[in-house]
Amino acid sequence: MSLHGSPSAAPARTNRLQQLAWNIRREFWEHRSLYLAPAVVAILILVGYVYACYRMHVELPKLSTLPRAMQAAAIAPFYAAAVAMMATVTLTSLAYCVDTLASDRRDRSILFWKSLPLSEADSVLAKAAVPLLAMIPFESAMILITLASMFIAGSAFFAFSGLGVDFLFNAVRWADLASLATYGVFTATLWYAPIYAWFLMWSAAVKRGAALWGGMPLVAAIAERVTGSGDRVQSLLKERLLGAGDFAFVTRAPAAAKDAASKLIEPAPLYTPAPLKFFSSTEFWTGLLFAAAFIAIAIYLRRRQSSF
């Protein structure tokens, strides 16, 4: 006698969004580095910041007559921490893309996943959604938590140093910083979409060495440079790897320092979000088209892989 009784004809269909959510969740179970690496870096940043605060406490008497320099010195670590966190999440996401489809084939668990009522598109899109969708709120939250922790730790420190608890509060425009970080994460993720998708495609194509295959454009750029045969690949790569900020933000230099000492510590350039510029750029949409094409190829490859 079966435990279920006779098979029922029409089971309740599982919601596609629910399936996507479970598939994303299972990616985080498998690839714990997605959240562990940023968490470790966040802790290191916090420890480094506390140490820097201590060092600053020693130097503060010298800077006490230079409010502009102090302000810059107070804000700079927050920008640096946000950038470091974004770089960490980007690298972690890239490593994830390189590994995720290939690892299913290496350990033969692909047979288990293929035994489930999920299409290849469901599986690959869920994997693509990790760096392109799920990591955005996670990364934003991690950055904000890190910055908030730095803020609290810094405020406590400055309170003890005699500058008062409001020193950091006045120096750091919290709302600006939070919105800047969130917007930066969002645009950077979309900007890097073709890179993530490119590595996903190679992860679907080969069991091992996806990073090497995916890194071929870098090799091409180096070859181009060595042989002096133009700079097409180099400039393409440079734009895609480093160009997100150019399209997503309008930057302006801070007002000229009035005193010589202030020039010793320049505040970071001021960034203003430029969503219209970003979303109307050909480069952004071209990148998304390539990302879609690479993901489509990854789905095709995964579907055709029958020789396990």
Place this chain on the structure above:
Amino acid sequence: MSAPFYLPRKTLKTNGDPSTMRCIEAHGLSKTFGKTVALNHIDLQVETGRIVGLIGPNGAGKTSLLNAILGLAPYEGELNVLGFNPWQQRARLMEDVCFVADVAILPRWLRVNHSLDYMAGIHPRFNRTVAEGFLAKTTIQRRSKVGDLSKGMIAQLHLALAMAIDAKLLVLDEPTLGLDLLYRKQFYESLLNDFYDKDRTIIVATHHIDEIQHILTDAIFIDGGRLVFNQSMEDIEAQFSELMVSNDLLDDARALNPLHTRHTFGRHLLLYRGADPNVLATLGDVRTPSLSDLFMAFVNNQPSAQTGDKQ
């Protein structure tokens, strides 16, 4: 008596009764890898409620056939599984099909409780209570990772996940590979007791022929991409006889046109199809051949043409 598992194509008809509905129907099913022919124009019908053993040597085409049935690989020819085209409609098909390959395919990083959560989340026919009940009979810890479990435990976990799916077709590809005899017996006992009923169909591909013989309703031998043997167990019992004969009566036994002859422990074993058991009994000991005896005869000798195989 239930409908024969395999009949010539022109006699195959369904009457709407679930007990005789076709679960799998293939015509001219072919698959090639470059110049290698994995499946060679296979015609196959499997009725609902059967337990079919798919048996063949390595490279015979078992996995290729299962891959086609499960929609894991493209193929040529016609194939219908539970009313679906497996290659085109795999995701939908897999709502009604449960597939267990060898125990090594469960991801090693997966925790037992996560596997239950995940299955409950994505599979519309998964019954978590059934899986929990099955696991409660084992010593598997919910927080354990698959990689920390023994092979036997992994098999139990995989079976628990499979049994909890209210599937119409269960496909097993070497499900007990690497397990000891005890776990293998437990596996098949659970399969029969907890999963099987007349509305469900099971296909088992394995090398452990003798271990599964008692649970099968049908046996298929595949070799060189062709089905070289297709019989229900009832037909095997009715049609095939094995005669053990001494040297002095060997010529008389051979005169009755055996399908296959082999020599063992000083006696000769001759396999017959359609021979009168009473006549054979005058020459020696007669018994129904085991599947492994038939396998040796049909696969080693490539006798599909001379045996009157129904294909």
